[in-house]
Amino acid sequence: MRNVRIINGTPATKSRYGSHYGERIFLLGSERYREWIPWRSKLSAMILKGYEIEMKGEEKILYLGAASGTTLSHLADIVDEGIIYAVEYSAKPFLKLLELARERENIIPLLFDAGKPWLYSGIVEKVDFIYQDIAQKNQIEILRMNSEFFLKKGGEFLIMVKAKSIDSTADSRGVFSRVLKDLSKDFRILHHDTLEPYHRDHIFVHGKF
Amino acid sequence: MRYNLWFGTVDDGIRISEDFKKSFLLASNESPLPFSVSELGLRVLGRDYYRILRKTAIEVAEERVRKELGSDEMYVIALVKALEEVEEAINMVREKDEDIRLVKEDLAEHFERALAEMERLRSQIEKEIDAVMQKIAPNLTEIAGAKIGAKLIEKFGSLKKLAFAPASKIQIAGAEKSLYKALSRMKRGKEARVPKHGIIFLHSFVRSLPKKKRGKMARFLATKISIAAKIDYFRGELEEELFSSLKKRYEELRRA
Numbered sequence: 267m268r269n270v271r272i273i274n275g276t277p278a279t280k281s282r283y284g285s286h287y288g289e290r291i292f293l294l295g296s297e298r299y300r301e302w303i304p305w306r307s308k309l310s311a312m313i314l315k316g317y318e319i320e321m322k323g324e325e326k327i328l329y330l331g332a333a334s335g336t337t338l339s340h341l342a343d344i345v346d347e348g349i350i351y352a353v354e355y356s357a358k359p360f361l362k363l364l365e366l367a368r369e370r371e372n373i374i375p376l377l378f379d380a381g382k383p384w385l386y387s388g389i390v391e392k393v394d395f396i397y398q399d400i401a402q403k404n405q406i407e408i409l410r411m412n413s414e415f416f417l418k419k420g421g422e423f424l425i426m427v428k429a430k431s432i433d434s435t436a437d438s439r440g441v442f443s444r445v446l447k448d449l450s451k452d453f454r455i456l457h458h459d460t461l462e463p464y465h466r467d468h469i470f471v472h473g474k475f
Numbered sequence: 476m477r478y479n480l481w482f483g484t485v486d487d488g489i490r491i492s493e494d495f496k497k498s499f500l501l502a503s504n505e506s507p508l509p510f511s512v513s514e515l516g517l518r519v520l521g522r523d524y525y526r527i528l529r530k531t532a533i534e535v536a537e538e539r540v541r542k543e544l545g546s547d548e549m550y551v552i553a554l555v556k557a558l559e560e561v562e563e564a565i566n567m568v569r570e571k572d573e574d575i576r577l578v579k580e581d582l583a584e585h586f587e588r589a590l591a592e593m594e595r596l597r598s599q600i601e602k603e604i605d606a607v608m609q610k611i612a613p614n615l616t617e618i619a620g621a622k623i624g625a626k627l628i629e630k631f632g633s634l635k636k637l638a639f640a641p642a643s644k645i646q647i648a649g650a651e652k653s654l655y656k657a658l659s660r661m662k663r664g665k666e667a668r669v670p671k672h673g674i675i676f677l678h679s680f681v682r683s684l685p686k687k688k689r690g691k692m693a694r695f696l697a698t699k700i701s702i703a704a705k706i707d708y709f710r711g712e713l714e715e716e717l718f719s720s721l722k723k724r725y726e727e728l729r730r731a
Contacts (some may be wrong), residue, residue: 269582334711349525356610357543358711367533374529377536377543388480388502391513391531391547401713402609415507418650465715 267318268315270302277302277310279343284364297397300343304464307337308399308426311464317457319424319472324348327392328416330380330408331400334362335373341397342370355379380408383415386421390416396423401431406448413452417475423453429467438467449473479504480512481531482520491518492608495531496538525621547611550633551604555629558622565593593630613713614703619678619696626674627700638708640699645704646697649673675700680725695724 271282273292287289290301304311325348332338342350342352351366352362353376360377367375378386380400391421398409402448409425417423427445429438442458449455453473461468477484481502483491492498519561547699572586601622608621612634615624630648631637637645647654650673660667672681672693698719706714 288687315479334710341628356613357540358611360540364533364536364540367529367536371526374525374532374632375536376532377539384505385503387504387508388478388512389499389528391516392511401613401715466719468715474580 267313268321268323269346270313271299272418273299273301275302276371279340281343283339283343283369285347287336289363295404300340302340307340308461308465308468308470309337309341309397309424312424312459312470314430314464315459317459317470317472318332319422325395327351327395327397328390328393328412329353330396330398330412332363332375333366333399333445334359335366337368337399337471338363338373339370342366342373346372348372349391351376351386351393353380353386355368369378370430380412383412386416392416392421394418394421396421397425398423399426401428403432405432406445408447410452413475419475420432422456422473423475424470424472425449426461427471428463429469442469445469446471478508480515481528482516485515489515495527496535498537499531516535541581547607548628551611551625552629553608554600554604554607555625558597558604561593561597561600565590565597568593593625596701610708611711613711614706614717615700617713617718618703619675623674623677625701626677627704629673634704634708640702640704642694642698642699642701645671645700646671646675648675670710680721684725684728688731691726692728 271278271280273294278301280297281300282298285300289303292301293300298456302310303315320446321344323345325345327341327345327348327350329338329341329352331351332354333356335352338350338352349372352363354363355378357377360375363375367373375425376386376389381402381404395416396409396412398405402408405425405427409423413423427442429441432441432445445460446455451472455471455473455475458469458471462468477486479498479673480504481499482495483489483498484724513524516528521529534730568586568590572583572590573584576583596662604625605621606622608616612624612628615627619627627637627645627648628634631640647670650670653670657669675681675696681689681696684692697715703717706712
């Protein structure tokens with residue numbers, strides 16, 4: 267993937283910025299790389315499992331559930347010439363996210379509820395890609411609504427689905443197959459897989475609108 | 476059609492807002508826009524579009540973050556208190572309903588309607604507690620459940636106080652009366668048993684176990700709640716691993 271390299275078995279992103287959450291910095295010749303630990307980030311786990319998503323570097327991305335910006339900081343390294351709209355509803359992690367947004371010119375921080383996309387419909391443009399990592403029961407509905415509002419026709423999405431937050435008692439495999447069926451109503455699913463052993467009871471789903 | 480954008484409004488023509496921070500929060504539209512905001516914005520604001528947007532977004536967020544931290548906690552505390560009173564009211568009305576029914580059925584319909592209305596209110600409050608708790612204490616909500624988590628915050632006074640409380644205190648919170656009764660009996664040299672659980676007895680992992688094992692589960696649950704509250708207070712992000720350890724312990728106790 268663009269600007270990503272596996273260094274000593276761990277992904278890292280090429281970056282001209284310093285450490286955001288205490289991650290290590292590697293120097294390779296004249297290039298700086300920020301270590302991207304798969305246990306901390308689901309996207310890193312996905313990459314380490316061998317799945318990649320094509321990025322040109324100038325994409326417009328809507329990131330739902332940015333939290334304190336761990337994964338976001340690496341995604342911002344990858345699409346260094348694009349724009350990322352980062353939505354997060356919790357005030358506390360947002361403080362940390364703001365630190366990142368002040369530093370990175372390609373991040374637009376939005377303190378909004380991703381379940382109410384109409385509230386930021388006059389701010390976010392039509393995007394090429396939606397990345398979602400929200401541990402909420404209605405996570406599929408959130409993706410659907412945001413896609414209707416913002417995703418270009420033919421645009422792609424990547425969602426990290428957590429079985430337990432959809433149904434805490436059911437078997438996760440059953441939950442996942444229901445989720446995939448539900449998603450395939452509105453999207454074309456390109457690929458999906460678990461994030462074992464880095465994140466338990468999670469799958470990622472990559473698809474097209 | 477009129478569209479509300481962060482830098483102004485569009486109907487027949489474009490009206491640029493005088494205060495971007497204000498219009499940023501009014502940029503709500505019922506349905507998806509038939510055009511891309513940035514396309515229009517780049518035409519109106521030129522090359523600086525993204526720079527101005529980013530600056531506005533950061534400024535608005537800074538103000539809102541500052542205002543939000545704190546106020547949600549007070550809200551959840553007020554909600555918990557309201558919930559308790561509403562529950563009590565429901566029980567009382569139901570009791571009276573039964574009393575009256577024994578004599579005459581004439582008013583039954585009115586009672587039923589009032590009770591249904593109150594129950595709707597209760598579930599509304601519960602839903603709101605759920606939503607706010609997800610936001611201010613995701614880990615506590617995951618471990619203890621929104622209602623128990625909110626009750627603990629209310630009991631201790633704030634998330635901060637809960638985060639700094641020892642797990643043993645969390646374990647018996649809500650059972651102070653029987654704790655001090657037991658302690659004073661012990662002091663006098665009599666036999667007494669200290670309570671195993673207070674508020675956290677409401678948790679399904681504690682309640683569903685046989686009596687003998689509840690103490691073990693309550694102790695374990697309290698330690699995990701304590702960790703969850705600390706993560707929520709200091710970091711505020713969901714920690715995925717916490718719940719699985721709790722579940723594992725529950726399964727162990729259930730089988731043993």
